[in-house]
Amino acid sequence: MASTYRDLEAAIRDGAFREDLYYRLAVFPIDVPPLRERHEDIPLLAEHFRPKHAQRLGAAVKAISPAATVLLARYGWPGNVRELENVIGLRGSPA
Numbered sequence: 001m002a003s004t005y006r007d008l009e010a011a012i013r014d015g016a017f018r019e020d021l022y023y024r025l026a027v028f029p030i031d032v033p034p035l036r037e038r039h040e041d042i043p044l045l046a047e048h049f050r051p052k053h054a055q056r057l058g059a060a061v062k063a064i065s066p067a068a069t070v071l072l073a074r075y076g077w078p079g080n081v082r083e084l085e086n087v088i089g090l091r092g093s094p095a
Contacts, residue, residue, distance in 0.1 A: 003032075035077040035084065042073050045081060046088055053089040064088075 002025050011017035035041065046064050054061035064072075077083055 005034075035080045039073050042077075042084065043069050045084055046072055049085045049088040053085075056089070 008017050008022050008026075012019050012022055035045075043064070046069065050061055050064055072084070072087075079086070
């Protein structure tokens, strides 16, 4: 499995990506919209990451507050899910 935000077909035309490799990777393409287009996923993903990072930080974070959830949903998430996980992992106390 591989993922990229780049237009590989344009990269092939520009000579910046190998055509044979593209066709090996593109056997079964899965288009996943960026997180900024999937606001309904943000609370679910944040809750998924919460226990992992609460344990790592030794914090008793029982839930993410509704106010924090609203703030998370308003942000544009240029770094996608990885950025969201990093933000959840920064805090050791409830938001």
